[in-house]
Amino acid sequence: MFDQLFKSFQEKVTLTPAEMELCKSFFIPKKLRKKQVLLQEGDVCIYNAFVEKGILRSYFLDEKGNEHTVQFAIEGWWITDLSSFLTNSHSIYTIEALEDSELLLLTTEAREALMDQIPMFERYQRLLLQNAYIANQARINSTLTETAEEKFIKLGKAYPGIVQRVPQHMLASYLGFTAETLSRIRKHLREKE
Amino acid sequence: MFDQLFKSFQEKVTLTPAEMELCKSFFIPKKLRKKQVLLQEGDVCIYNAFVEKGILRSYFLDEKGNEHTVQFAIEGWWITDLSSFLTNSHSIYTIEALEDSELLLLTTEAREALMDQIPMFERYQRLLLQNAYIANQARINSTLTETAEEKFIKLGKAYPGIVQRVPQHMLASYLGFTAETLSRIRKHLREKE
DNA sequence: CGCGGGTTTGATGATGCTCAAGCCCGGTGG
DNA sequence: CCACCGGGCTTGAGCATCATCAAACCCGCG
Numbered sequence: 001m002f003d004q005l006f007k008s009f010q011e012k013v014t015l016t017p018a019e020m021e022l023c024k025s026f027f028i029p030k031k032l033r034k035k036q037v038l039l040q041e042g043d044v045c046i047y048n049a050f051v052e053k054g055i056l057r058s059y060f061l062d063e064k065g066n067e068h069t070v071q072f073a074i075e076g077w078w079i080t081d082l083s084s085f086l087t088n089s090h091s092i093y094t095i096e097a098l099e100d101s102e103l104l105l106l107t108t109e110a111r112e113a114l115m116d117q118i119p120m121f122e123r124y125q126r127l128l129l130q131n132a133y134i135a136n137q138a139r140i141n142s143t144l145t146e147t148a149e150e151k152f153i154k155l156g157k158a159y160p161g162i163v164q165r166v167p168q169h170m171l172a173s174y175l176g177f178t179a180e181t182l183s184r185i186r187k188h189l190r191e192k193e
Numbered sequence: 194m195f196d197q198l199f200k201s202f203q204e205k206v207t208l209t210p211a212e213m214e215l216c217k218s219f220f221i222p223k224k225l226r227k228k229q230v231l232l233q234e235g236d237v238c239i240y241n242a243f244v245e246k247g248i249l250r251s252y253f254l255d256e257k258g259n260e261h262t263v264q265f266a267i268e269g270w271w272i273t274d275l276s277s278f279l280t281n282s283h284s285i286y287t288i289e290a291l292e293d294s295e296l297l298l299l300t301t302e303a304r305e306a307l308m309d310q311i312p313m314f315e316r317y318q319r320l321l322l323q324n325a326y327i328a329n330q331a332r333i334n335s336t337l338t339e340t341a342e343e344k345f346i347k348l349g350k351a352y353p354g355i356v357q358r359v360p361q362h363m364l365a366s367y368l369g370f371t372a373e374t375l376s377r378i379r380k381h382l383r384e385k386e
Numbered sequence: 387c388g389c390g391g392g393t394t395t396g397a398t399g400a401t402g403c404t405c406a407a408g409c410c411c412g413g414t415g416g
Numbered sequence: 417c418c419a420c421c422g423g424g425c426t427t428g429a430g431c432a433t434c435a436t437c438a439a440a441c442c443c444g445c446g
Contacts, residue, residue: 062338070330083327129322134276136329137263143336144369145255148402168425176337181402183426341434360392374434376394 001029004052004076005104012127013120023121026114027104032056032097038079039095045084047105051077054101055165058093059173069174072098072162078128098166143176149185151175194222197245197269198297205320206313216314219307220297225249225290231272232288238277240298244270247294248358251286252366262367265291265355271321291359336369342378344368 002024009015015023027050032038038056039045049056051073058070058079070093073079084091085108106114115122142151152175156163163171168186169179195217202208208216220243225231231249232238242249244266251263251272263286266272277284278301299307308315335344345368349356356364361379362372 060334066338068334068337070334082323083330086323086327126319126322129319129326130275130279133322133326133329134279136326136333137276140329140333140336141253141261141263143333144261145259167423178403179425180404180427184402187426362392371435372393373395373436377434380394 001052001102002027002104005050008050008076009124013124015118015120019118019120022117023114026110027106028110030103030105032101032103034097034099037094037096038103039081039084039091039093041092041094042090044088045081045091045093045095046107048078048080048085048107048111049073049095050104050106051075051079052102052104054097054099054103055162056095056097056101056103057166057170057174058095059170060092060094067170067173068176069170072159072166072170072174074161074165082129082132098170148175148177148181149188152182152185153189194245194295195220195297198243201243201269202317206317208311208313212311212313215310216307219303220299221303223296223298225294225296227290227292230287230289231296232274232277232284232286234285234287235283237281238274238284238286238288239300241271241273241278241300241304242266242288243297243299244268244272245295245297247290247292247296248355249288249290249294249296250359250363250367251288252363253285253287260363260366261369262363265352265359265363265367267354267358275322275325291363341368341370341374342381345375345378346382 002020005023005027006015006020009020028047030049032054038047038049039058041060053075055072055074056079057072058081059067060070061067071079079095081091081093081095083089084093111125115125142154146154152171155171155175168182172179172182175182195213198216198220199208199213202213221240223242225247231240231242232251234253246268248265248267249272250265251274252260253263254260264272272288274284274286274288276282277286304318308318335347339347345364348364348368361375365372365375368375
């Protein structure tokens with residue numbers, strides 16, 4: 001149940017066995033079926049979710065009704081609406097499971113308590129935030145400099161696990177173009193070889 | 194000299210007068226003339242810079258030689274290449290002054306020391322990072338959903354201080370389009386009224 | 387006064403979007 | 417077991433937005 005989580009800890013910080021044991025009590029295990037929703041647009045996001053198994057995504061709708069995927073999260077990743085979670089504001093995002101999934105949830109209070117009791121957990125959280133910030137910066141640069149085809153190729157290289165497990169139109173909405181465009185890109189790549 | 198910095202502290206956390214006094218010794222005051230460079234592409238970013246006076250920007254060049262502005266920073270803002278600063282990697286960005294400016298610099302070591310000695314400073318840093326993350330998320334959403342004209346209007350509303358003080362082509366490169374397009378957008382907005 | 391960076395304007399073109407239709411395939415109910 | 421349904425993917429035609437390239441203009445500064 002906590003395999004992926006502890007693996008994630010160990011990649012960034014060092015926790016004692018006692019601390020790991022203590023951790024367990026703060027997380028709420030939760031299973032989601034495919035298409036079930038963890039956070040509904042308009043609600044306040046009260047959970048930081050860690051994915052033990054499965055795959056989720058967050059997305060929002062613009063005024064024209066177009067879907068924009070913000071993030072995917074597979075095993076070993078965190079997902080939440082940080083803006084809503086941190087400021088208790090209403091979220092514009094929806095977070096849903098794309099496969100049957102197993103999560104470990106952390107409420108705001110549990111997170112604060114953990115940071116108080118285990119200093120290394122605060123460090124872990126800060127490192128996560130730093131990495132997320134840097135990844136977002138890279139994503140902005142990518143939208144400014146790359147063509148649709150380059151973005152898709154890069155995504156495939158960076159996250160092959162995601163490209164294979166997710167419907168095409170969601171990849172397209174993540175990369176910032178339409179499903180039709182992605183279809184044509186794939187055709188073009190096929191014809192190249 | 195520290196007016197803007199202490200103002201920024203007070204907006205986010207509470208420091209005792211003694212802590213404020215202690216802080217001062219960790220910062221390195223630095224003046225930059227217009228067009229002078231704080232961080233050169235290829236170097237490792239060793240400073241977190243706080244702007245007391247003036248205005249700076251960070252930018253990078255893509256393979257075609259096009260300039261992309263990443264961030265502007267006016268009085269009361271921080272600017273750095275966080276990715277390079279935190280991981281000691283070579284920066285792809287250049288940071289330069291757009292006007293004669295006065296900065297307060299924080300090295301990696303000074304930052305760590307301050308976080309050790311003043312817990313509220315660590316909280317302040319975390320809040321900055323959170324805000325930066327949220328702002329980046331909003332910027333990504335904006336590029337996905339808005340037209341060039343909408344982006345420009347929004348920028349004017351959000352940061353009128355920047356729009357007035359910065360050359361047009363830098364605004365365009367920040368917003369993700371060309372100087373010619375921005376010129377046409379401005380013409381269009383003029384003709385509307 | 388002349389230079390040069392920044393901005394404007396015009397003509398043309400590429401990239402990706404929209405709308406519409408057809409196809410493929412897996413799931414469901416008769 | 418088959419027919420049907422529907423979601424997702426593909427394909428095509430026309431179109432909108434913005435980029436590119438080139439020229440002219442404007443204006444502050446040396």
